[in-house]
Amino acid sequence: MKRCPEISRDLRPPPLAPVTRHTESHGGPGRAQRSWRQMRLGAIAAALCVALHSLQAAAVSPGDLALVLSADAETILVGEPVGIRLRVENKTNQDVEGDFYPSYEMDRVRIAISKDGGPWAAYVSKVMQNARMKKLVAEPVTIPGGGDIEGRAVIAFDVVRDQPAFPAPGMYAIQAVLLYDFYQRQLTSNTVTVRVREPTGADAEAWGFIRANGLAHLMSSEARAFPVDDAAIGKLRQLANAFPSSRYAAIAETALDAICAMSPSLSAVPAGCPAPTTCVGDCDGDERVTVEELVRGVNIALDILGTRECRAVDRSEDGEVTVDELVVAVGNALEGCGSGTP
Secondary structure (H helix, E strand, O other): OOOOOOOOOOOOOOOOOOOOOOOHHHOOHHHHHHHHHHHHHHHHHHHHHHHHHHHHHHOOOHHHEEEEEEEOOOEEEOOOOEEEEEEEEEOOOOOEEEOOOOOOOOOOEEEEEEEOOOOOEEEOOHHHHHHHHHOOOOOOEEEOOOOEEEEEEEEOEEOOOOEEOOOOOEEEEEEEEEEOOOOOOEEEEEEEEEEEEOOOHHHHHHHHHHHHOOOHHHOOHHHHHOOOOHHHHHHHHHHHHHOOOOHHHHHHHHHHHHHHOOHHHOOOOOOOOOOOOOOOOOOOOOOOOOHHHHHHHHHHHOOOOOHHHOHHHOOOOOOOOOHHHHHHHHHHHHHOOOOOOO
């Protein structure tokens, strides 16, 4: 199915001059009125396209689908993140289409957490918060009959409550919801339980360091989504070096890896981070551009992926990938790094 045309966020007409007897050949009101008619027709076409997607998605009953949630760990420490998997299963023998994006970036996933059998509370991560502000639109996803699609995410720090998602010992139940069409029809997952325990020994010392230095929000791969400076990066490195036997040290390394991928936006490349590549499209810094990296660049340009997946393709560092940047990346893939630079 073809992609719907983008719907303008501001459909107000351009200012029109008072109606006179000027002809269209002179520009003026005639041209402005034609422009307004074209804008209205474009908006109508976009609305019809969205409605068509909605009608097709409406044929997909929630009973035809299943959302399966699983966690990477059954027991974690206070303040420790937990990775989750979200799998959408098509239980029919027909292809189904919808906004099946089982990850935070497209603002289709909601997470709720209950501690020790208490009330459910919404969890909002930094990536989720950013996605709700951006409201990205992407092509519907097709799941073949009997097939599935899976996404990964992490539950780490709640930006609404300004505290870790698991701030104290206890038993935490987790449930997910996936909004999968224009009218926000939803799938509700199974419930998984994670036991959170108090850190002891080296872990307790590391957790004390984290709290004393205000690092709790950076203790996951989502550290890349927060504003960060060289001082915070230095503290993360200090944490990893000072408490090497702690589980929090490994988390700090994960956070540093995520931040290093964003290093072009920092005032200097942090210690331990590789120097950013100058080869447009070279996602992994090996001084060559592969077909897989080109595909990743195209998906970033289409807003299916974020620039964090390959900052090297965003040469202008403006958070978007343009056709010109893709052309340079293709040149680097065909002729070697540096050849695609105009």
